[in-house]
Amino acid sequence: MPMKLRIFVILLINLGWLPVTLPGRAQNENPNGGQPQSLPMVSLHVGKAQLITEVASTHEQQETGLMYRTKMADNHGMIFLLPTITTATFWMKNTLIPLSVAYIDKNGVILEIHDMKALDTSITRSDSDQVAYALETNLHWFALNGIKPGDRIEPPPSTLGQPGN
Numbered sequence: 001m002p003m004k005l006r007i008f009v010i011l012l013i014n015l016g017w018l019p020v021t022l023p024g025r026a027q028n029e030n031p032n033g034g035q036p037q038s039l040p041m042v043s044l045h046v047g048k049a050q051l052i053t054e055v056a057s058t059h060e061q062q063e064t065g066l067m068y069r070t071k072m073a074d075n076h077g078m079i080f081l082l083p084t085i086t087t088a089t090f091w092m093k094n095t096l097i098p099l100s101v102a103y104i105d106k107n108g109v110i111l112e113i114h115d116m117k118a119l120d121t122s123i124t125r126s127d128s129d130q131v132a133y134a135l136e137t138n139l140h141w142f143a144l145n146g147i148k149p150g151d152r153i154e155p156p157p158s159t160l161g162q163p164g165n
Contacts, residue, residue, distance in 0.1 A: 077137040088131040098139035108156035
């Protein structure tokens with residue numbers, strides 16, 4: 001590959017505009033065989049609200065996320081232990097329910113909250129490059145519970161696993 005093209009491709013990857021697939025591993029069109037996954041659960045407190053969350057810690061668990069679910073109980077969600085502290089990107093491919101996502105720093109502080117439409121394949125990207133965790137809930141759960149950026153997750157998500165592991 002010519003050097004200018006290689007630099008351009010690296011730039012697109014770093015900006016998150018070009019998806020990266022590991023060599024020898026095809027992107028899975030239907031992760032988890034097209035079925036919802038069931039993951040270990042933990043209770044988190046956000047402000048005065050309690051949230052029962054599934055913990056997605058591996059690449060495969062995160063790739064499937066909340067795909068293929070037709071509903072999610074109130075006060076339930078999924079927390080993602082991201083592999084590195086960086087800018088985070090999420091999408092809603094094969095996700096049948098609308099969600100809100102909170103991007104969280106390594107100390108458990110919510111940096112920003114975004115709403116996502118069901119089956120939307122556009123990317124929801126964090127403004128911050130300090131994202132260590134992401135927490136997905138039913139659409140508007142954060143607003144309905146008076147939760148905003150600056151609020152803290154308890155216990156801190158680091159008790160579930162360190163980002164980058």
